[in-house]
Amino acid sequence: MFDPVAKLKEYVSHPSVSADPAFAEGMKGARELAGGLLREIGFAVDYVPTAGHPVIVAKRTGDPSWPHVIIYGHYDVQPPDPLELWTTPPFEPVERAGRLYGRGTADNKGPLMAHIAGVGRLLESDPQIPLRITFVIEGEEEIGSKHFKDFLRDHKDRLAGADFVFLSDTGIPNPDQMVITVGLRGMVCFEIELSNARTDLHSGMNGGVLLNPIQGLAELCASLHTPDGRVNIPGFYADVKEVEPWEREQLVKLGLKEKDYAEFLGIERFHTPPGYTPFEAIRFLPTLEFNGFGGGYQGEGTKTVIPSKARVKISCRLVPNQTPERMKEVIFKAIRERAPKGLKLKITDQHDAMPYVVVPPDRSNTPPDQSPVLARAFRATHQAATEIWGREPLYLREGGSVGLIADLKKELNLDAIMLGLFLPQDNLHAPDESFDLAVMHKGIETVQRILHRVARG
Amino acid sequence: MFDPVAKLKEYVSHPSVSADPAFAEGMKGARELAGGLLREIGFAVDYVPTAGHPVIVAKRTGDPSWPHVIIYGHYDVQPPDPLELWTTPPFEPVERAGRLYGRGTADNKGPLMAHIAGVGRLLESDPQIPLRITFVIEGEEEIGSKHFKDFLRDHKDRLAGADFVFLSDTGIPNPDQMVITVGLRGMVCFEIELSNARTDLHSGMNGGVLLNPIQGLAELCASLHTPDGRVNIPGFYADVKEVEPWEREQLVKLGLKEKDYAEFLGIERFHTPPGYTPFEAIRFLPTLEFNGFGGGYQGEGTKTVIPSKARVKISCRLVPNQTPERMKEVIFKAIRERAPKGLKLKITDQHDAMPYVVVPPDRSNTPPDQSPVLARAFRATHQAATEIWGREPLYLREGGSVGLIADLKKELNLDAIMLGLFLPQDNLHAPDESFDLAVMHKGIETVQRILHRVARG
Numbered sequence: 049m050f051d052p053v054a055k056l057k058e059y060v061s062h063p064s065v066s067a068d069p070a071f072a073e074g075m076k077g078a079r080e081l082a083g084g085l086l087r088e089i090g091f092a093v094d095y096v097p098t099a100g101h102p103v104i105v106a107k108r109t110g111d112p113s114w115p116h117v118i119i120y121g122h123y124d125v126q127p128p129d130p131l132e133l134w135t136t137p138p139f140e141p142v143e144r145a146g147r148l149y150g151r152g153t154a155d156n157k158g159p160l161m162a163h164i165a166g167v168g169r170l171l172e173s174d175p176q177i178p179l180r181i182t183f184v185i186e187g188e189e190e191i192g193s194k195h196f197k198d199f200l201r202d203h204k205d206r207l208a209g210a211d212f213v214f215l216s217d218t219g220i221p222n223p224d225q226m227v228i229t230v231g232l233r234g235m236v237c238f239e240i241e242l243s244n245a246r247t248d249l250h251s252g253m254n255g256g257v258l259l260n261p262i263q264g265l266a267e268l269c270a271s272l273h274t275p276d277g278r279v280n281i282p283g284f285y286a287d288v289k290e291v292e293p294w295e296r297e298q299l300v301k302l303g304l305k306e307k308d309y310a311e312f313l314g315i316e317r318f319h320t321p322p323g324y325t326p327f328e329a330i331r332f333l334p335t336l337e338f339n340g341f342g343g344g345y346q347g348e349g350t351k352t353v354i355p356s357k358a359r360v361k362i363s364c365r366l367v368p369n370q371t372p373e374r375m376k377e378v379i380f381k382a383i384r385e386r387a388p389k390g391l392k393l394k395i396t397d398q399h400d401a402m403p404y405v406v407v408p409p410d411r412s413n414t415p416p417d418q419s420p421v422l423a424r425a426f427r428a429t430h431q432a433a434t435e436i437w438g439r440e441p442l443y444l445r446e447g448g449s450v451g452l453i454a455d456l457k458k459e460l461n462l463d464a465i466m467l468g469l470f471l472p473q474d475n476l477h478a479p480d481e482s483f484d485l486a487v488m489h490k491g492i493e494t495v496q497r498i499l500h501r502v503a504r505g
Numbered sequence: 506m507f508d509p510v511a512k513l514k515e516y517v518s519h520p521s522v523s524a525d526p527a528f529a530e531g532m533k534g535a536r537e538l539a540g541g542l543l544r545e546i547g548f549a550v551d552y553v554p555t556a557g558h559p560v561i562v563a564k565r566t567g568d569p570s571w572p573h574v575i576i577y578g579h580y581d582v583q584p585p586d587p588l589e590l591w592t593t594p595p596f597e598p599v600e601r602a603g604r605l606y607g608r609g610t611a612d613n614k615g616p617l618m619a620h621i622a623g624v625g626r627l628l629e630s631d632p633q634i635p636l637r638i639t640f641v642i643e644g645e646e647e648i649g650s651k652h653f654k655d656f657l658r659d660h661k662d663r664l665a666g667a668d669f670v671f672l673s674d675t676g677i678p679n680p681d682q683m684v685i686t687v688g689l690r691g692m693v694c695f696e697i698e699l700s701n702a703r704t705d706l707h708s709g710m711n712g713g714v715l716l717n718p719i720q721g722l723a724e725l726c727a728s729l730h731t732p733d734g735r736v737n738i739p740g741f742y743a744d745v746k747e748v749e750p751w752e753r754e755q756l757v758k759l760g761l762k763e764k765d766y767a768e769f770l771g772i773e774r775f776h777t778p779p780g781y782t783p784f785e786a787i788r789f790l791p792t793l794e795f796n797g798f799g800g801g802y803q804g805e806g807t808k809t810v811i812p813s814k815a816r817v818k819i820s821c822r823l824v825p826n827q828t829p830e831r832m833k834e835v836i837f838k839a840i841r842e843r844a845p846k847g848l849k850l851k852i853t854d855q856h857d858a859m860p861y862v863v864v865p866p867d868r869s870n871t872p873p874d875q876s877p878v879l880a881r882a883f884r885a886t887h888q889a890a891t892e893i894w895g896r897e898p899l900y901l902r903e904g905g906s907v908g909l910i911a912d913l914k915k916e917l918n919l920d921a922i923m924l925g926l927f928l929p930q931d932n933l934h935a936p937d938e939s940f941d942l943a944v945m946h947k948g949i950e951t952v953q954r955i956l957h958r959v960a961r962g
Contacts, residue, residue, distance in 0.1 A: 348524055
């Protein structure tokens with residue numbers, strides 16, 4: 049079989065930034081590399097067009113009585129800026145001290161490579177294995193899986209009769225502790241623009257007579273939190289699900305220390321709502337975070353201008369049982385009410401993701417009603433992870449969002465087994481993103497063993 | 506003599522942006538064009554080095570008994586961005602409907618060209634005129650005349666014995682009303698940076714546990730004004746000079762209408778402190794304006810990141826008798842006190858300008874104590890402006906800052922006669938800057954006539 053590390057390097061060198069049309073070439077390169085590898089290990093590969101970037105669908109068919117697993121991944125990556133903060137260029141992958149550095153190494157090219165290689169080894173060692181596998185690798189995860197719901201609706205037949213979804217787009221706290229992610233936060237992303245004068249104005253000749261849009265937007269943004277760290281919007285916490293006792297227990301077993309986390313982030317203090325540790329806040333509470341604020345002159349030196357507009361990009365993470373629709377309703381209402389009079393307000397709705405939660409067998413006191421294959425897959429995962437990682441996996445909700453997990457649940461009633469493979473120090477979405485190659489090798493073995501047990505028992 | 510419009514086009518085509526080192530070539534081109542023209546009309550030209558951009562000093566010497574006028578101008582321009590808002594490229598000057606469009610046409614290349622051409626015609630028509638003239642044309646006005654004070658100190662001898670300064674870097678309300686500017690606001694410019702985590706963070710994995718620097722900076726900025734439009738900093742208005750009755754009268758004669766001004770700016774409503782019209786607020790009150798705010802992702806689409814830092818550029822306009830030193834003291838104190846705990850605060854002091862005020866003869870009930878040549882020059886200006894503009898000029902303070910006017914007063918005890926030549930619709934410091942060529946032609950004639958009367962009576 050192919051060398052997974054060499055192939056990962058090649059894969060990362062294709063700059064597949066889905067957010068920016070300038071990277072179309074990189075998207076194509078990454079897509080064809082992933083498709084080519086799947087073809088090499090025996091899959092029938094199809095690039096399914098969507099209104100945005102195509103979805104790679106690769107199939108190993110078989111008898112309808114065989115279990116059918118969908119393996120999900122994405123071939124797109126986050127934009128690489130700020131470029132000047134990277135030690136080496138983001139699309140020229142470099143190995144340093146057992147890690148591979150480059151944009152997308154951890155999110156999601158490395159973990160996906162572990163799945164492809166794991167399946168490759170499985171089929172090499174057991175070519176007749178009674179298992180149907182469908183890879184679904186999308187190109188728009190980093191822009192909110194914009195057309196994935198349409199893809200699911202239009203191509204239900206290709207995924208019909210699947211038993212569960214298997215993926216690695218979640219994390220582990222350290223290289224020795226496997227975590228099975230059983231919940232994800234949802235998300236709403238939007239942009240607010242406030243504008244006033246028809247053009248940028250001279251701050252001397254007109255300064256002091258009109259409301260500066262930066263000021264108006266700063267005042268609006270400042271109104272959205274209380275000093276104690278809660279979001280200051282009526283109804284924001286109304287639908288938040290109570291946390292189950294076994295969830296808190298698993299989190300305690302995780303054994304993270306606030307001091308270590310603060311040091312890792314490089315912050316002096318946490319700023320969590322009262323009554324929640326940082327580890328709880330990330331998993332169990334919704335947020336309103338500012339992702340970008342821009343207005344006026346930001347170049348070198350000074351420019352004494354009153355800008356005609358200012359913009360802020362905001363993302364809110366949602367938790368069960370919040371819905372994007374209801375949350376946008378309360379958030380946009382507050383923004384409309386608070387936008388300073390006289391300024392023109394524009395809200396651009398960008399993208400949404402539902403939150404998701406699944407209860408694994410043998411955890412909760414109220415056992416979930418789920419298919420026997422899913423329960424078998426969960427147990428196979430538990431066993432394989434325990435053998436290879438040397439201790440029992442933990443079952444935790446995670447702070448990130450993988451919107452299509454909720455879409456797969458809604459459209460095809462499929463639950464997901466999410467094997468964590470990236471580490472906190474992997475710097476996802478940030479400069480110097482990297483992936484631990486030892487974790488990747490363990491991941492390959494784990495994938496192979498889980499799928500073997502799902503098929504062979 | 507040369508054709509002033511053709512030469513202005515050539516002058517504007519040199520992109521002399523002093524704020525950005527990338528424009529060094531444009532600075533050199535503009536400098537040499539202005540110097541070449543002055544040489545052409547008989548001046549001895551010298552490029553005096555400073556720690557920044559050189560100052561052009563051009564002299565017409567003569568008998569020490571002759572009046573000596575310093576004509577000030579600047580050859581640098583504001584940065585041209587946002588480029589996409591220009592109808593035609595900023596450094597490819599184009600004439601449309603009697604106006605020349607391009608960065609620097611009005612600030613200050615067109616008005617300076619009127620001075621050079623006015624002097625050129627004067628010397629052509631009266632080669633023996635008993636008048637000493639020194640042009641001082643600096644290259645750092647748009648970055649706060651950073652090294653002009655040093656230049657004045659180091660080269661006092663070159664400017665010794667001058668009677669007054671003559672310049673056009675101020676405005677008029679319409680093409681038929683000359684305004685002599687008798688006061689300018691001062692300025693302090695600075696940048697505030699707040700930072701938290703060591704790097705940009707994933708807003709899913711870490712969202713909701715730390716104070717986002719954009720949020721911290723928005724809250725800090727929001728604290729700097731009261732809802733009624735005043736600056737919310739203790740001591741901010743302590744040193745503001747009472748306005749004299751003749752100043753209010755002149756402003757009434759200006760006859761501006763709030764409705765027209767609001768329409769011109771394209772705003773729905775004004776936001777001036779209580780008790781001041783917009784026209785008063787611009788001239789008589791200090792300000793705190795946000796010139797630029799930047800943090801996080803501002804590109805296309807979304808990037809769900811918690812930025813590690815956010816920055817805001819602020820400029821405050823000062824009025825007599827405020828000083829930059831005292832104002833920075835009260836402003837920085839408030840910022841330090843209000844910066845959110847736990848975030849790292851960095852204040853970068855950028856540049857200052859003193860406010861300035863001069864009382865013209867025959868205006869105030871308490872006549873100023875000033876030199877006979879200055880008084881004669883004021884009266885010559887009044888007469889020439891009345892003849893050429895068809896009505897008496899107005900004497901007004903202006904909202905902008907020309908810091909070196911205060912420096913010339915302080916270092917050489919020289920007052921300034923500031924002939925307004927640009928119009929509100931000239932879009933200074935903004936996209937589609939332009940200059941009215943009919944005003945330029947009237948300006949040339951006015952300059953010629955004023956200097957003739959200063960010398961010949």
